[in-house]
Amino acid sequence: MSGTTDSEVVVVTGASAGVGRATARAFAERGAKIGLLARGEEGLEGAREDVEEAGGEAVVVPTDVADSDAVEAAAETVEDEFGPIDVWVNNAMVSVFSPAAEMTAADYHRVTEVTYLGYVNGTLAALERMRPRDEGTIVQVGSALAYRGIPLQSAYCGAKHAIQGFTESVRTELIHDDCDVQLSMVQMPAMNTPQFEWSKSRMPRKPQPVPPIYQPEVAARAICWAVDHGRDELWVGRSTVKAILGNRLIPRRLDNYLASGGYDSQLTDEPVDPDREHNLTKPVAGDFGARGPFEDRARERSYQLQASMHRRALALITGLIAAIASAVLGWRVVSTDSN
Numbered sequence: 661m662s663g664t665t666d667s668e669v670v671v672v673t674g675a676s677a678g679v680g681r682a683t684a685r686a687f688a689e690r691g692a693k694i695g696l697l698a699r700g701e702e703g704l705e706g707a708r709e710d711v712e713e714a715g716g717e718a719v720v721v722p723t724d725v726a727d728s729d730a731v732e733a734a735a736e737t738v739e740d741e742f743g744p745i746d747v748w749v750n751n752a753m754v755s756v757f758s759p760a761a762e763m764t765a766a767d768y769h770r771v772t773e774v775t776y777l778g779y780v781n782g783t784l785a786a787l788e789r790m791r792p793r794d795e796g797t798i799v800q801v802g803s804a805l806a807y808r809g810i811p812l813q814s815a816y817c818g819a820k821h822a823i824q825g826f827t828e829s830v831r832t833e834l835i836h837d838d839c840d841v842q843l844s845m846v847q848m849p850a851m852n853t854p855q856f857e858w859s860k861s862r863m864p865r866k867p868q869p870v871p872p873i874y875q876p877e878v879a880a881r882a883i884c885w886a887v888d889h890g891r892d893e894l895w896v897g898r899s900t901v902k903a904i905l906g907n908r909l910i911p912r913r914l915d916n917y918l919a920s921g922g923y924d925s926q927l928t929d930e931p932v933d934p935d936r937e938h939n940l941t942k943p944v945a946g947d948f949g950a951r952g953p954f955e956d957r958a959r960e961r962s963y964q965l966q967a968s969m970h971r972r973a974l975a976l977i978t979g980l981i982a983a984i985a986s987a988v989l990g991w992r993v994v995s996t997d998s999n
Contacts, residue, residue: 667691667692667693667716667717668687668690668691668692668693668746668747669692669693669694669695669738669739669742669743669744669745669746669747670684670687670692670693670694670695670745670746670747670748670749671694671695671697671734671735671738671745671747671748671749671782671786672684672687672694672695672696672697672749672751673697673698673723673725673749673750673751673752673778673782674697674698674725674751674752674753674801675694675696675697675698675704675707675751676696676698676699676700676702676703676704676706676707676943676947676948677698677700677703677853677854677855677947677948677949677950678751678851678853678854678855678876678948678950678952679751679801679848679851679853679876679879679880679883679950680698680707680749680751680752680801681703681706681707681710681876681949681950682875682876682877682879682880682950683749683751683801683876683879683880683883683884684696684707684710684711684716684718685707685710685711685714685880685950686877686880686881686883686884687716687747687884688710688711688712688714688715688716688718689714689715689716690716690884691715691716692716692717692747693716693717693718693719693741693742693743694711694716694717694718694719695718695719695721695734695735695737695738695741695742695745696708696711696718696719696720696721697721697722697723697725697731697734697752698722698723698752698943699722699723699724699939699942699943700939700943700944700945700946700947701720701722701943702945702946702947703943703946703947703948704720704722705720705947706947706949707720708720710950717742719737719738719741719742721734721737721738724774725750725752725774725777725778725779725781725782726770726773726774726777726778726781727781728777728781728784728785731778731781731782731785732781732785732788734785735785735786735788735789739789744789744793744796745786745789745790745796746795746796746797747796747797747798747799747887748782748783748785748786748790748796748797748798748799749798749799749801749883750778750779750782750783750798750799750800750801750823751801752774752775752778753774753775753778753816753819753855754770754771754774754775754859754860754939754940755771755775755813755815755816755855755859755860756771756813756815756816756859756860756861756862756940757812757813757859757860757861757862757863757867757926758812758860758861758862758863759811759812759862760814762862763814763815767815767860767940768815768818770940770941771815771816771818771819771940772815772818772819772822775815775816775819775820775823776818776819776820776822776823776826779800779823779826780826782798783798783800783826783827783830783843786798787830787841790841791839791841794839794840794841795840795841796841796842797841797842797843797844797887797890798841798842798843798844799844799845799846799883799886799887800823800827800843800844800845800846801846801848801879801883802820802823802824802845802846802847802848803820803847803848803900804847804848804849804895804897804899804900804903804904805817805820805821805903806820806821806823806824806845806847807821807824807847807903807904807907807908808903808904808906808907808914809821810870810918810922810926811918811919811922811923811926812863812867812922812923812926813926823845824845827843827845830843831843831892842887842890843892844886844887844890844891844892844893844894845892845893845894846879846882846883846886846893846894846896847893847894847895847896847900847904848874848879848882848896848897848900849872849873849874849896849897849898849899849900849962850869850870850871850872850873850874850897850899851869851873851874851875851876851878851879851952852869852873852874852875852876852951852952852953852954852955852957852958853869853876853950853951853952854948854949854951854952854953855952856868856869856952856953856954857944857948857952857953858937858938858939858944858948859938859939859940860938860939860940861932861936861938863927863932864931864932865927865928865929865930865931865932866927866928866930866931866932867926867927867928868926868927868928868954869926869952869954870899870922870925870926871925871957872897872898872899872959873954873957873958873959874896874897874958874959874962875951875958875959875960876950876951877950877960878896878897878959878960878961878962878965879896881965882894882896882965885969894965894968895964895968896962896964896965897962897964897965898962898963898964900964901964
């Protein structure tokens, strides 16, 4: 074994770009040793440079997460290089922007085997190693779309819903077995990532994330925080909270709302290049980095996330304010009575 286990050992799937790229860098900033898994080798090399620049170490393992044997082999490679895996982040995904009536069986199959079964493969590979040690953390990078389906992304929404159900089921088994492996799901809002440049699309205009849009570093901070605090589930962004709670309270109203506005909110005014490459079956060449083309519209922070991360302190402050207000009110009542 070439590495030591002094620093946390982390695996990130989909590490070549977007949220995975930002997450790898965030862990590197705390000195982690990181296994970088994705299909695109140029992006993986760029991620390696990011990690080393941030103070971490990295091993690049080109992997299609849809291939369970490849994921298992990747896990072995990481542990041979750095030692036991402490954290596994499932993030790799593909999507197709298209009405369901124009989708093909092959489209659904491929999105499902990457975006859902890729998480299953990663989770099983991680559990195989973490269970015997009775420790470790697995993070599923989810979405508000794990609860609320939207038009034009039926395959992706279906996969995210499946991850949610799978994660809840496995978590109950870990509790039953009194196993201390932590299984978390972090539900994300719309992110400024390169996926909108390379996802397959049958729409006449270029796809975009549904505003409000957040930078991928917001997601990375949330993932690191979930790991550190053992949260089963973390919602990121006010839009995520609204989508999840709204779907619980007024699902049919949301159906009608999305039917009328859900198409335009996912499309820009720019026409799609008919020769546009997509990454459904193979990676698009190049290194795209963490951020996408919506830099001028993306938010650097989520105040809702900050509140979630500091809710105990906020509760304490709120209680203190209430106590002071009560004391002042009581003093005023006493003062009035004495007069």
